[in-house]
Amino acid sequence: MQKISDLPALIEALPAEDRAIAERILDATATTGQLDPPEEMHAWIESSFGSVEAVREQRILKVTNRVTLEGTLFNELRARRPLDTGTDLNLEREIEATRGDPFCHPETGTPADVFGRVQGEHSSTASNVAKYDGFHGVIVFDDHNPLRFTPEKVSDYVSVGLEWGRKALEADPEARYFFLMWNCLWRAGGSIIHGHAQATATRGSHYPKVERLRRAALSYAAEHGSNYFDDLCRVHEALGLGLPAPDGVRAFASLTPVKEKELILIGPSLEDESFHHAVAAALEGYVHELGVTTFNAAFCLPPLAPTEEDWSGFPVVVHLVDRGDPSNRTSDMGAMELYRASVVASDPFAVARAFERSI
Numbered sequence: 001m002q003k004i005s006d007l008p009a010l011i012e013a014l015p016a017e018d019r020a021i022a023e024r025i026l027d028a029t030a031t032t033g034q035l036d037p038p039e040e041m042h043a044w045i046e047s048s049f050g051s052v053e054a055v056r057e058q059r060i061l062k063v064t065n066r067v068t069l070e071g072t073l074f075n076e077l078r079a080r081r082p083l084d085t086g087t088d089l090n091l092e093r094e095i096e097a098t099r100g101d102p103f104c105h106p107e108t109g110t111p112a113d114v115f116g117r118v119q120g121e122h123s124s125t126a127s128n129v130a131k132y133d134g135f136h137g138v139i140v141f142d143d144h145n146p147l148r149f150t151p152e153k154v155s156d157y158v159s160v161g162l163e164w165g166r167k168a169l170e171a172d173p174e175a176r177y178f179f180l181m182w183n184c185l186w187r188a189g190g191s192i193i194h195g196h197a198q199a200t201a202t203r204g205s206h207y208p209k210v211e212r213l214r215r216a217a218l219s220y221a222a223e224h225g226s227n228y229f230d231d232l233c234r235v236h237e238a239l240g241l242g243l244p245a246p247d248g249v250r251a252f253a254s255l256t257p258v259k260e261k262e263l264i265l266i267g268p269s270l271e272d273e274s275f276h277h278a279v280a281a282a283l284e285g286y287v288h289e290l291g292v293t294t295f296n297a298a299f300c301l302p303p304l305a306p307t308e309e310d311w312s313g314f315p316v317v318v319h320l321v322d323r324g325d326p327s328n329r330t331s332d333m334g335a336m337e338l339y340r341a342s343v344v345a346s347d348p349f350a351v352a353r354a355f356e357r358s359i
């Protein structure tokens with residue numbers, strides 16, 4: 001079975017053209033960390049990691065995306081631990097305990113935007129009380145429990161979010177840059193348990209990380225004469241990290257995840273319902289195959305109206321990432337993640353295999 005620590009060899013074994021593309025996008029280097037545990041620690045090490053040998057010499061793989069300069073450190077020792085798929089009954093209780101919150105009656109519990117509310121089949125919008133940006137809305141799900149989603153509901157949340165973006169653009173023709181996100185539960189930054197996503201619209205230029213990606217993809221196209229996003233998908237698929245997806249949509253477990261089990265979905269348009277369903281299927285796989293209960297979803301797309309800068313070849317990119325066990329008080333992000341590189345335990349090959357099982 002393929003594993004992340006074999007990545008340099010897996011890239012070397014690719015057919016010539018795939019290998020050339022992989023090598024111009026990815027830099028994968030392995031190193032070994034060594035330690036010398038005292039006798040007194042052996043029993044604990046064996047029960048936690050299987051054997052003392054496994055800990056004495058640990059293989060660490062650093063993967064850097066040369067185009068975007070995103071990067072991740074994988075520790076084989078941590079990656080080898082089984083993925084936790086248990087569901088926590090206390091979490092259900094905790095979610096139920098907050099029923100009756102303001103999002104349970106958004107008409108009276110939340111403010112409207114200056115352009116009113118967008119009403120969907122399974123959700124409606126509100127104006128965020130303390131805003132990130134000039135336009136900052138909330139897509140309030142009809143469901144209190146954020147984990148009770150279905151493909152139809154997810155599609156509704158996305159469509160309602162996009163319609164909110166169009167309303168913001170009508171209200172301010174400069175607010176062309178739209179961002180849709182879903183922070184599910186507290187570890188993912190969600191301060192309210194009731195199911196909700198958020199949308200913002202900004203002026204002048206896109207948010208810095210999206211703008212950086214646009215510039216990186218343009219430089220890549222100028223240098224190599226091909227689309228960065230197509231090549232990124234191709235490399236992941238050639239290595240066996242692709243996930244099942246409908247026509248026109250591509251999905252894979254990322255080789256440079258920002259944190260655990262990151263998935264990336266790429267499609268031509270956020271209006272495409274089959275794309276919404278692919279996102280929902282990925283989230284269902286998260287919850288049912290990988291035991292994820294708290295996650296971030298980020299929808300990155302070109303501006304909703306023409307701009308001076310060049311967005312050609314820039315698709316809709318959706319990132320999904322697991323934020324860990326909701327009962328764990330240790331944050332999943334420290335100084336390494338904030339300032340240097342992500343440190344990740346889950347093996348992207350194991351994540352992709354979980355999705356094969358789910359079909």
Ligand SMILES: [Zn+2]
Binds near residue numbers: 143
């Ligand atoms: Zn509620």
